Amino acid sequence: MKTMPTMRAALLRGFEQPLTVEEVELLDLAPTRVLVRTKATPFCSTDVTSFHGRLGKVPPTILGHAAVGEVIEVGGEVRGIEVGQRVVVPGTPECGDCFYCAAGHPDQCAELFDLGGVYPDVARTSDGLLVNAAGCVGGYAEIMSVSRNQAFPVDTDLSWEVISLLGCGITTGVGAVLNVARVGPDDAVAVVGAGHVGLWAVQAARLAGAREVVVVEPREHRREVALEVGATVAVAPEDALAAVRDVTQGRGADKVVEAAGPPSAQRLALELSRRAGTVVLSGLKDASGEVSFSQIPLAIHSRRVLSTQNGNVRMRRDLPAYIRLLERGALDPAPLITSTYRLDDINTALRRSERLEDLSGVFVF
CATH class of the missing domain: 3.90.180.10 (Medium-chain alcohol dehydrogenases, catalytic domain)
Known part of the structure; x- marks a missing residue:
C-alpha cells in the first residue's frame, strides 16, 4: 500500500x-x-x-x-x-x-x-x-x-516570488482595469485603496493610457508608492472628491476601481465617478457586510456598477500576457x-x- x-x-x-x-x-x-x-x-x-x-x-x-x-x-x-x-x-x-x-x-x-x-x-x-x-x-x-x-x-525565468503574485494580486488588479473597467486612452481613472491590488490597478491604468490616475488612500507611505508606480495624484479619502473633480472639469472619474474592502470605500467609489461612468468593486472585508448607495446616482445617472473576482481573468489567455508585461518591465513588482x-x-x-x-x-x- x-x-x-x-x-x-x-x-x-x-x-x-x-x-x-x-x-x-x-x-x-x-x-x-x-x-x-x-x-x-x-x-x-x-x-x-x-x-x-x-x-x-x-x-x-x-x-x-x-x-x-x-x-x-x-x-x-x-x-x-x-x-x-x-x-x-x-x-x-x-x-x-x-x-x-x-x-x-x-x-x-x-x-x-x-x-x-x-x-x-x-x-x-x-x-x-x-x-x-x-x-x-x-x-x-x-x-x-x-x-x-x-x-x-508557465514558461518564464521570473523569480518564484514574482510569479506567485500572478495568482491573486496581479490578476485582480490588472484584470479589474483591463477586463472589467476597460480603461482606455485619455480616461480619467480613480483607484480607491493602494494595497497590493490597488497598486497593480494603478500600473494597469497607466499601461492602458489613462491621462489621470487619482489614488485614494489614507496611509501616506502607500500614497508615495502609488506615485512611484504611476499615479498622477494621490490623496487621503477626505480630499478625494475635490482631487477628482479638479482633474475632470468637475465631472468625476470616467472609471473607478475600488480595491479597499470597507463599505465606506465602495460608497466613495460611486461618488467619485461621473454620470455614465464605470465603477468596479473588488474589495471584501466581511462575508456579512452590506453596502448602501444613494439611489439617484445609482439608478438615474446611467453608471455601470460592476463587480470582479480575480479580475475576471481567463488564466490561459491572460497569464501569458501578464508574464510578458513583467518580463519586459512594463509591470514592476519591486x-x-x-x-x-x-x-x-x-x-x-x-x-x-x-x-x-x-x-x-x-x-x-
Whole structure:
C-alpha cells in the first residue's frame, strides 16, 4: 500500500488563535488532482479576515489561496500537466465545462463557488483531524494538493516570488482595469485603496493610457508608492472628491476601481465617478457586510456598477500576457514585495498584514 508523503503546513485550528506549523499527512491523490511542491505564496490580507472568522472558513484549514510551485505528481486522469513543470495555482479554478466557464466567466467557476465554502480535505493531522485547503489551494504549506483545473503551467525565468503574485494580486488588479473597467486612452481613472491590488490597478491604468490616475488612500507611505508606480495624484479619502473633480472639469472619474474592502470605500467609489461612468468593486472585508448607495446616482445617472473576482481573468489567455508585461518591465513588482518569510513566520506575516505594514509579504519555500 502506497504511503502518502508528509509535509509541514500552517494550520488555522481556531479563529483568532495563532496559526500552528505542524507536520500533516497528505491524503491519497485523486485521479484528477495534482501535487505541487510550493515555492512561493503571497500572504493576502483576505486571510486576516479569515483568521477572524469573517469569511466562513471551517478549521482546521490551510489558508493561502494563491501560490506557485513545481509539479511533483499527477493523478492518472490528468493531461497537459507534467512532473517538473512550474505552475501558477490561482485563487480560482477553470474547469471549462460548467455553466459559468461556458458563459465566459471562469472567474465564477462552479468547481469553487458551488462548494458553498466547503473546501476539499487534503491532509490529516497527527491527532486524526481532516484538514481542508482554503480556496481549494492551501498555499501556506510545503505541498499543495489541487485540482488539475487549478494548476496552470508557465514558461518564464521570473523569480518564484514574482510569479506567485500572478495568482491573486496581479490578476485582480490588472484584470479589474483591463477586463472589467476597460480603461482606455485619455480616461480619467480613480483607484480607491493602494494595497497590493490597488497598486497593480494603478500600473494597469497607466499601461492602458489613462491621462489621470487619482489614488485614494489614507496611509501616506502607500500614497508615495502609488506615485512611484504611476499615479498622477494621490490623496487621503477626505480630499478625494475635490482631487477628482479638479482633474475632470468637475465631472468625476470616467472609471473607478475600488480595491479597499470597507463599505465606506465602495460608497466613495460611486461618488467619485461621473454620470455614465464605470465603477468596479473588488474589495471584501466581511462575508456579512452590506453596502448602501444613494439611489439617484445609482439608478438615474446611467453608471455601470460592476463587480470582479480575480479580475475576471481567463488564466490561459491572460497569464501569458501578464508574464510578458513583467518580463519586459512594463509591470514592476519591486515596490510591492515588501517582505519575504519562511513558513515558521506565519504569525508575523499575519500581524504585519493586519497592521498594514506589508504590501505583499511573500513566503519562500
